[in-house]
Amino acid sequence: MTAFLLSLPFVAVLALIFIGLGAMLFKRNLIKILMGLSLFESAVNLLLVAIGYRQDGVAPIFTHVPPHTHMVLPTVQALTLTAIVIGVATLAMMLSFAMIIYRKYGTVDIRNIRKLNG
Amino acid sequence: MATLLQHLPALLVAVPLFAAFTLPLVGRTGAPARTAWVFLGALLTAATGLLLAWQVFAHGPLLYVFGAAAPHVPTPMDSGGIPIRIIFQIDALGALMVVIASLSSLAIILYSLASDSRHSGKDSFYSLLFLLVAGVLGMVSTGDLFNFFVFLEISSLSGAALVAYRVDKGQAVEAGLKYALLSTVGALAFLVAVGLLFAQYNALNIAVVASRLQFTPLDQIALVLLAIPLAMKCGAVPMHFWTPDAYSTAPSSITAFLVVSSQASLYGLFRILFSLYGHLLEFSWLTFGWFLIILGVLSMFIGVTMAIPQKDVKRLMAYHAVSQTGYMLLGVGVGLAVLGNAEALTAYGRTAMAGGLFHILNHAMYKGLLFLTAGAIFFRTGTRNLNKLGGLGHHMPWTMVFFMIGALAIAGIPPFNGFASKFLIYESVFRFSPFLSIIAMLVSILTLASFVKVFHAMFMGAARTEFAQVREVPIPMIAGMAILAAVVIVTGLMPRPFIDHMILPAVNALVDRADYIAAILGGH
Numbered sequence: 001m002t003a004f005l006l007s008l009p010f011v012a013v014l015a016l017i018f019i020g021l022g023a024m025l026f027k028r029n030l031i032k033i034l035m036g037l038s039l040f041e042s043a044v045n046l047l048l049v050a051i052g053y054r055q056d057g058v059a060p061i062f063t064h065v066p067p068h069t070h071m072v073l074p075t076v077q078a079l080t081l082t083a084i085v086i087g088v089a090t091l092a093m094m095l096s097f098a099m100i101i102y103r104k105y106g107t108v109d110i111r112n113i114r115k116l117n118g
Numbered sequence: 119m120a121t122l123l124q125h126l127p128a129l130l131v132a133v134p135l136f137a138a139f140t141l142p143l144v145g146r147t148g149a150p151a152r153t154a155w156v157f158l159g160a161l162l163t164a165a166t167g168l169l170l171a172w173q174v175f176a177h178g179p180l181l182y183v184f185g186a187a188a189p190h191v192p193t194p195m196d197s198g199g200i201p202i203r204i205i206f207q208i209d210a211l212g213a214l215m216v217v218i219a220s221l222s223s224l225a226i227i228l229y230s231l232a233s234d235s236r237h238s239g240k241d242s243f244y245s246l247l248f249l250l251v252a253g254v255l256g257m258v259s260t261g262d263l264f265n266f267f268v269f270l271e272i273s274s275l276s277g278a279a280l281v282a283y284r285v286d287k288g289q290a291v292e293a294g295l296k297y298a299l300l301s302t303v304g305a306l307a308f309l310v311a312v313g314l315l316f317a318q319y320n321a322l323n324i325a326v327v328a329s330r331l332q333f334t335p336l337d338q339i340a341l342v343l344l345a346i347p348l349a350m351k352c353g354a355v356p357m358h359f360w361t362p363d364a365y366s367t368a369p370s371s372i373t374a375f376l377v378v379s380s381q382a383s384l385y386g387l388f389r390i391l392f393s394l395y396g397h398l399l400e401f402s403w404l405t406f407g408w409f410l411i412i413l414g415v416l417s418m419f420i421g422v423t424m425a426i427p428q429k430d431v432k433r434l435m436a437y438h439a440v441s442q443t444g445y446m447l448l449g450v451g452v453g454l455a456v457l458g459n460a461e462a463l464t465a466y467g468r469t470a471m472a473g474g475l476f477h478i479l480n481h482a483m484y485k486g487l488l489f490l491t492a493g494a495i496f497f498r499t500g501t502r503n504l505n506k507l508g509g510l511g512h513h514m515p516w517t518m519v520f521f522m523i524g525a526l527a528i529a530g531i532p533p534f535n536g537f538a539s540k541f542l543i544y545e546s547v548f549r550f551s552p553f554l555s556i557i558a559m560l561v562s563i564l565t566l567a568s569f570v571k572v573f574h575a576m577f578m579g580a581a582r583t584e585f586a587q588v589r590e591v592p593i594p595m596i597a598g599m600a601i602l603a604a605v606v607i608v609t610g611l612m613p614r615p616f617i618d619h620m621i622l623p624a625v626n627a628l629v630d631r632a633d634y635i636a637a638i639l640g641g642h
Contacts, residue, residue, distance in 0.1 A: 017310075024303070030295075037302060044306050044313070051317040076316065079264055083309060086271045090302050093275060097282060097295040104288030113292055 002055070009050035016043035030098045030108040034091065041087040045080050052076035124189060126170045127182035127206040130216070131256045134163045134223075138248035145241035153231060156244050160227035163251060167220030174213035175619055179627075179637055181261075182206040192638045201323050201638055207261030209634065210623035214475065215258035215385050217620070218482045221605060222378050223251045229490055229598025230371035232591065233497050243283060249276040250375060257382040261638070263312045264322045266386060267305060270351075273379050274301035281368040281376075293363035300360050304347030311343035324394055325638035328631070333398040344390045351383035354447060355416040358440045362424075365436035366502070370493020371598075373432065374486035377439055381478050384443065388450055388628060396457070396631040407455020414447030415554065418561045426568050430502045431492050434572065435485070438528060441561060442481045448558060449474025449543045450628075452550045457629070466546040471625045472617060473542030479616075480535040480609060484527035487602040491521040494591045494599070495576060504575040511577035513588040518577045520599045525573060527606050529566035535606050538613035 016039055023036025052073030060071040102108050122129075137159030145152040174180055183189050184204045192201045208216065227247065234243060253273025260266050278301065282294025315337070316322060319330040331337060350357035361380075365373045391406060421441025428434035453471030456462040494517045495510065496502050511518045527534035530541075540562060548555035590596070609616050627634070 024299075033299070037299065040303065040306055044309050047310060048313050051313055075322070076313070079312075079316075082264075082268060086268070086275075090271070090275060090298065093279060094295060094298050094302075097291050097298065100282075100285060100291045101288055101295065104285070104291070 006053075006055070009046060009053070013043050013047045013050065016040070016046065028109050028111055030101065030110060030113070031095075033110070034094055034098065037094070038087075038091055041083075041091075045083055045087075048076045048080045048083065123169075123173070125182075126166060126173065127180055127208060127259060128184065128189075129166050130170055130206075130259060131252050133166050134159065134248045134252035134255065137163070138245045138252065141245045141248065142241045145244075149240075152240065152244070156227060156231065159248060160224050163248075163255075164220040164224035167216045167223075167255065170208065171213040171217045171220070174208055174210060175623065179207065179209040179633075181637060182208075193640070199639070200321065200326060204265050205261045205323060205638065206259045207325070207634070207637060208259045209627040209637075210620070211385065211388070211475070211627040212258050214479065214620055214624045215382060216255060218381065218479055219251065219254050219258065219378050221601065222375060222482055222486045225486065225598045225601040226371040226374045226490070227598075228601070229374075229493070229595050230369070232594035233371055233493055234369060237284065239283075243280070246276045246280050246283070247372070247375070249273075250280065250372075250379065253277075254375075254379050254382045258385050261324050262322050263315065263324055263327065264309075266324075267309055267312060270308065270383070270386070271302075271305050273382065274298065274305060274351075277301075277364075277372075277376055277379055280372045281364045283372075284367075284369060286367060290367040293360075293367040297360050297364040300350065304350050307343045307347050311340035314340045314343075323638060324389070325635045328394045328397075329635045329639060331395065331398055333395075337395075337398075341390070341395055344394075345387060348383045348387040348390065349413060352380045352387060353417075353440050353443055354413045355420045355440060355444075358417065358421070361440055362433050362436040365439065365489075366430055366432040370432070370489050370496065373436075373493075374489040377485050377489070378482050380439075380443070381446075381482060384446060384478065391454060392628040393631055393634045403457045404455050407451050407453075407457070410447045410451030410454055411554065414444040414449075414451055415557055416444070417441060417447060418444030419557065422561050422564045422568065426564065426571075429504050431495070431504055431507075431572060431576070432489065432502050434504075434568070435488050435492060438488075438565060438568070439481075439485055441565065442477070442485065442528065444561070445540065445543055445558065446474045446477050446481070448547060448554065449477060452547055452554075453625070453629070456550065462550075463629070466549040468622070468625050468629070469542055470546035470550065471628065472621045473539050473546060475624050475628075476539035476542060476613070476617060476621045477536075479621075480527065480539045480606070483602050483605045483609070484524045484534070484536060487520055487599055487606060488524040488528065490595070490599045490602065491517050491524060494595055497591055497595070498588045499585060504572065507576045508585075509577070509579045509581045510585065510588065512581040513585060514577075514590050516590055516596050517599075520603050521573065521577070523603050523606055525569040527610065529569055530562045531566070533607075533610050535610035535613070538610055538617075542617075 020036045020040030024033050027033050054070045054072050057070040057072040060074040144155040181190055181192055193199050253269045256269030278294045278298035281297050282291040284290055315327050319327050321327050353361040418441050421437050425434050425437035449470045453467045456467040527536040530536045544555050
């Protein structure tokens with residue numbers, strides 16, 4: 001049972017990655033594509049945090065911890081924070097691109113955003 | 119002075135980052151101050167890069183541990199023999215890339231001082247440009263997987279913003295969005311792979327992970343997730359579709375640097391295949407070598423055939439950039455394929471890799487030069503359409519000379535640098551497989567044909583009345599192009615010293631994987 005519970009986050013990661021990729025591949029609305037990207041991003045963050053989880057672990061702060069206590073891994077949490085910051089910047093920039101495209105083309109349907117083919 | 123030299127690797131990214139973030143403040147005091155600041159920043163960045171590279175070529179690989187009391191000691195005494203901080207590890211291959219990025223950043227920043235003088239929003243333009251430079255320099259010097267991801271994202275984000283910078287009725291934004299979307303998906307896949315490796319080996323340092331790697335099924339998945347995004351970012355066919363859009367709509371100075379940023383991804387790909395996974399691919403070196411070779415041949419051939427019918431001169435050059443990347447993949451791929459065969463490696467493997475790596479340097483120089491000449495023509499005439507151009511040789515003699523130098527170099531005509539590297543590739547690949555060598559030569563001929571057509575369409579013919587007002591471009595633009603042209607000519611006339619002192623050490627840095635690991639962990 002515990003093994004199942006512990007593997008649950010990784011199942012969620014896989015599911016989120018495929019939902020995100022699916023949205024990016026099959027949706028035609030630019031905003032929905034960006035939502036798919038955002039889902040993918042969250043999945044990766046979840047993966048990183050799940051990697052660092054230890055059963056009955058405590059926060060990795062060395063004061064007042066009895067010896068031989070498990071701690072969760074701090075490195076992956078630091079990675080996740082960095083990845084979240086990068087993700088916010090990326091998403092904000094792409095949403096502003098979507099805004100400009102809507103203003104210039106009058107649509108966010110990617111079937112109509114094709115001035116650059118050739 | 120000694121302290122300053124000791125901290126060079128940190129300065130390598132600190133200088134452009136400082137320039138980027140102070141620029142909006144300095145820009146408020148007026149245009150002359152901003153121009154001076156940009157110029158100073160570019161000069162200092164290039165000087166730091168070249169000094170650092172010279173140190174590496176003269177005294178061997180450099181280590182820099184961020185935040186440590188002794189920046190040259192990778193493993194602190196109390197850490198149990200593992201590095202715990204972010205480490206920059208710059209060997210000869212990294213130094214070669216630093217030289218490329220330094221030279222071309224200096225040239226394009228000089229050029230853009232004049233070419234973008236008519237536009238608004240210059241503060242953020244130069245800020246983003248310095249961020250792009252910092253991202254590329256960081257990618258090629260870091261010895262840490264997650265750090266590589268961060269610099270990859272810095273360069274992708276600032277690159278995408280710069281591609282979209284001149285909105286151009288929305289087309290540039292469309293290209294920028296495409297570039298940003300693909301880069302982000304690629305970078306996230308890369309991050310998943312970093313997570314998979316960290317979960318198993320509890321380390322992020324490339325050398326440490328390399329020494330512990332077991333090639334479990336998870337490692338194989340990680341290899342795919344690392345290699346495919348980097349192959350996409352360097353514009354290899356069949357993942358090249360973003361290149362023509364991004365390269366043709368970005369301002370020309372930016373395009374010239376996007377070429378360098380693609381090659382930083384190529385560096386990442388080689389680093390992953392050789393330094394990280396090199397030893398574990400032992401039983402399948404041939405397979406992975408052929409993976410690079412097939413990517414290379416496809417890129418060469420499809421790139422050049424797509425280039426020939428193009429009407430937009432920058433789009434045409436972008437397809438040629440895809441095609442030239444194929445040569446680098448082919449050369450290094452042949453080296454990887456014979457990595458297990460010591461006899462073949464000394465006979466032609468190292469030469470092939472030297473050709474591939476030398477082509478990275480040469481390509482960055484002549485392709486940058488070509489994009490800058492296309493930008494110069496757009497700057498004066500306002501069009502990139504080959505059917506509307508003509509007779510410009512009468513008005514823009516310097517641009518014409520620079521274009522000729524670039525075009526002859528890309529086609530591999532002696533005595534320009536494209537010939538020096540392509541010749542190494544032809545002769546060594548011929549001994550591996552004559553057929554591949556013949557394809558490489560055929561692609562060169564098609565490249566020449568294509569550029570003869572472009573040259574004719576843009577510069578030859580009688581002077582046209584609609585271009586009567588066209589004059590030569592301002593001095594800073596000529597200076598920027600002249601730097602690149604000078605490098606093209608010098609490396610073309612005297613390739614030997616460059617090959618002996620820069621390229622062959624870089625080849626050894628790739629082949630001798632144990633040295634890369636020993637630099638961090640000690641011993642052999």
